[in-house]
Amino acid sequence: MKLNRKKLVGIITVIEILAIIGIGFYMYKRWEAAKYVLSKVVVTPISKNVLLDEPTSELKYFYELTPNNSWSDEPSWLGYKAVYTINTDTLNERYDYQLKKQDGVFRIITLGDSFTFGQYVSTADNWSEVLEDSLNRLNCKGIKKFEVINLGVPGYDVEYIAQRYAIRGEKYNPDLIIWLESGSGFNRINELRVPYEQKIAQTLTQQEIANAQKQGDYWLAWTKADGEVFKNYTGSQIAEIIGRAWQKFFLSRGDTKVLVATFPYVTTEQLKQLNFWFQGQKNVSIFNDLPDVRLSNLHVADGHPSIEGHQMIAESILNYLKNSSIISCSP
Numbered sequence: 001m002k003l004n005r006k007k008l009v010g011i012i013t014v015i016e017i018l019a020i021i022g023i024g025f026y027m028y029k030r031w032e033a034a035k036y037v038l039s040k041v042v043v044t045p046i047s048k049n050v051l052l053d054e055p056t057s058e059l060k061y062f063y064e065l066t067p068n069n070s071w072s073d074e075p076s077w078l079g080y081k082a083v084y085t086i087n088t089d090t091l092n093e094r095y096d097y098q099l100k101k102q103d104g105v106f107r108i109i110t111l112g113d114s115f116t117f118g119q120y121v122s123t124a125d126n127w128s129e130v131l132e133d134s135l136n137r138l139n140c141k142g143i144k145k146f147e148v149i150n151l152g153v154p155g156y157d158v159e160y161i162a163q164r165y166a167i168r169g170e171k172y173n174p175d176l177i178i179w180l181e182s183g184s185g186f187n188r189i190n191e192l193r194v195p196y197e198q199k200i201a202q203t204l205t206q207q208e209i210a211n212a213q214k215q216g217d218y219w220l221a222w223t224k225a226d227g228e229v230f231k232n233y234t235g236s237q238i239a240e241i242i243g244r245a246w247q248k249f250f251l252s253r254g255d256t257k258v259l260v261a262t263f264p265y266v267t268t269e270q271l272k273q274l275n276f277w278f279q280g281q282k283n284v285s286i287f288n289d290l291p292d293v294r295l296s297n298l299h300v301a302d303g304h305p306s307i308e309g310h311q312m313i314a315e316s317i318l319n320y321l322k323n324s325s326i327i328s329c330s331p
Helices: 002-036 125-134 158-172 190-203 206-214 220-230 235-254 267-280 306-322
Strands: 067-074 082-086 105-109 145-150 176-180 257-261 284-287
Touching: 002 220, 082 176, 105 125, 105 158, 125 145, 158 190, 158 235, 190 220, 206 257, 235 267, 257 306, 267 284
Parallel strands: 105 145, 105 176, 176 257, 257 284
Antiparallel strands: 067 082
């Protein structure tokens, strides 16, 4: 009996030690996560001085941009300087928007990853801003003004985009949400991928990175990390995780109309997957006829849309909105 008690005490002690170690490890990983988004291994590198200091989400690798800030992006392969301006609400925007929507305003929230944020084009040139300007040149029944508010953030997956909307977007009470699906939303899961990417990035040499870029892979650590995720998780497991993230988004969006816009390179099977995730949801439309940004004049070297690519995306969405029942407008 005494021996059993000693064993029990020993077990309890071990559990307590493991708990302390676990808490410490968790805090360390949170710190590492914050440090991670400052490093070169992020798919779209973000400088330390443009990140919000206080975390706004329990997601391990979630980050937002410092409000009232601006910075430039000029990788050697781009050939020009992109300048981003961040408004008071951490959004890549030219303007601040009042929370209370004024009479006659039709408000659109745009969601997505770096394709929506406008990576490698200046703020005024991203498709959300171009769409806002184009809409406000129209005469629309019952609408005095359009506001298109860009919540895109580089590197986000479906879960992170949904969280971003809950934190920053819902309060604007939009009339429409446009979610641009770049194609990454069918397999990107940051909570799974980033730990692999952190480890891989530590082993890569500058020569390996340079060689990969010559082959058209500008994000080698990211690519290798995706491979590790696919090796360790089945397609059905990945789809289940992403499906749950979509459900979180639908809970926060309420009855607001949602337009999911995507590209012709999205496969028939992926479109079926979207429809499966969206089953039972009202006021959700899929538009899969955006311009193919794989065309040479519509993307920059690493595959992100070029300035012309963003213009074409905006024009395509504008035409969809005019031809649908969402708005009634004339030139």
